[in-house]
Amino acid sequence: MDTAVEDWLLDELGADTDVADLEQRYTRLKTGRQVAISVVRSRLAALRGQPSTVNVSGVVSVSYAETVKAYERQLAALISGEPPAPDDPADDDTDDDGFGVIQLVERPRR
Numbered sequence: 355m356d357t358a359v360e361d362w363l364l365d366e367l368g369a370d371t372d373v374a375d376l377e378q379r380y381t382r383l384k385t386g387r388q389v390a391i392s393v394v395r396s397r398l399a400a401l402r403g404q405p406s407t408v409n410v411s412g413v414v415s416v417s418y419a420e421t422v423k424a425y426e427r428q429l430a431a432l433i434s435g436e437p438p439a440p441d442d443p444a445d446d447d448t449d450d451d452g453f454g455v456i457q458l459v460e461r462p463r464r
Contacts, residue, residue: 355381356440358441359440360373363386376389389433390439398429401418401425401434405421
């Protein structure tokens with residue numbers, strides 16, 4: 355894992371993320387995006403395994419529902435390819451060298 359991928363992962367996952375764990379996952383998964391998805395899935399699973407709200411009458415009330423939703427949104431964005439990772443494969447469909455072809459078809463008259 356190079357420094358660009360490590361920086362991207364720390365930006366996505368937080369600066370307090372264990373770099374040794376990221377390197378181990380990168381060795382196994384081969385891409386920064388897959389590492390980020392794996393970490394977010396692990397965090398989401400850990401939150402889902404705990405009670406979503408804790409209430410002590412008159413003292414404290416804590417809810418993790420919004421945190422779960424935030425992790426779900428982050429996971430969906432990572433799976434869809436946003437934000438781009440430094441080691442993502444290049445998209446060959448965006449070549450500006452060629453031109454597109456459009457077929458025009460006559461619509462039936464009414």
